[in-house]
Amino acid sequence: MNDHDRPVGASDEDSGDLDDVLDREELRQRYYGLLQELRVVLPGVQVLLAFLLTVPFAQRFSELDVWGRRAFELALTSSMFSVVFLIGPTFLHRFGERRARSARLQWSIRMLVIGVVLLGVSLVTAMWAVARFVFGTGTAWRLMIPVVVTMVGLWVILPVTLRPRREPPETPSDGPSRGD
Numbered sequence: 569m570n571d572h573d574r575p576v577g578a579s580d581e582d583s584g585d586l587d588d589v590l591d592r593e594e595l596r597q598r599y600y601g602l603l604q605e606l607r608v609v610l611p612g613v614q615v616l617l618a619f620l621l622t623v624p625f626a627q628r629f630s631e632l633d634v635w636g637r638r639a640f641e642l643a644l645t646s647s648m649f650s651v652v653f654l655i656g657p658t659f660l661h662r663f664g665e666r667r668a669r670s671a672r673l674q675w676s677i678r679m680l681v682i683g684v685v686l687l688g689v690s691l692v693t694a695m696w697a698v699a700r701f702v703f704g705t706g707t708a709w710r711l712m713i714p715v716v717v718t719m720v721g722l723w724v725i726l727p728v729t730l731r732p733r734r735e736p737p738e739t740p741s742d743g744p745s746r747g748d
Contacts, residue, residue, distance in 0.1 A: 639697035653683030
C-alpha cells in the first residue's frame with residue numbers, strides 16, 4: 569500500500585513525519601481532534617482563573633502571609649498563561665498558513681502540553697495555598713503530594729508507557745546466522 573492508498577487516520581507516524589500535501593486529511597483530522605480536546609479542557613481552566621481573579625476581593629484574603637501570597641501569585645500567573653497557551657491553537661488554526669498543516673499541528677500540540685503543565689502548576693499551588701490557609705502547612709503538603717503524584721502518573725507516565733516501541737532497523741547480514 570502506498571501513501572496515496574493509506575486510509576485516513578490510519579497512520580501511527582509522528583506529526584512531524586507527515587507530509588502537508590499527501591497526508592492532508594490525516595493532519596486535518598488530528599488538528600480537529602486536538603481542538604476538541606481543548607474544548608474539554610478550556611472551560612475548567614477558565615473557571616479556575618475566574619475563581620483566582622475574584623479571591624483577592626474575599627474578606628480574609630488580607631490574612632494571607634508571604635508564602636500564601638506567593639502561592640496565590642504563582643497559581644494566578646500559571647492559570648493565566650495556561651489559558652493563553654490553550655487558546656493559542658485556535659488562533660494558529662484561524663490565522664496560520666493553511667498549507668503548513670504539519671507545523672501547525674506540531675506547534676498546537678506543544679501549546680497544549682505547555683498549557684496543561686501550567687494548569688497543573690496552577691491547580692497544585694492554588695490547592696496548597698488554600699489547604700495551608702485552612703489546615704496548616706504540614707497538612708497542605710500531605711494533601712498536595714498525592715495530587716502531584718497522580719498528575720504525573722496520569723499525565724506523563726501512563727501516556728509514555730502507551731507509546732508504541734519502535735523496532736530498530738534490521739541490518740543485512742552476509743549469510744545465515746548461527747541460530748538458523
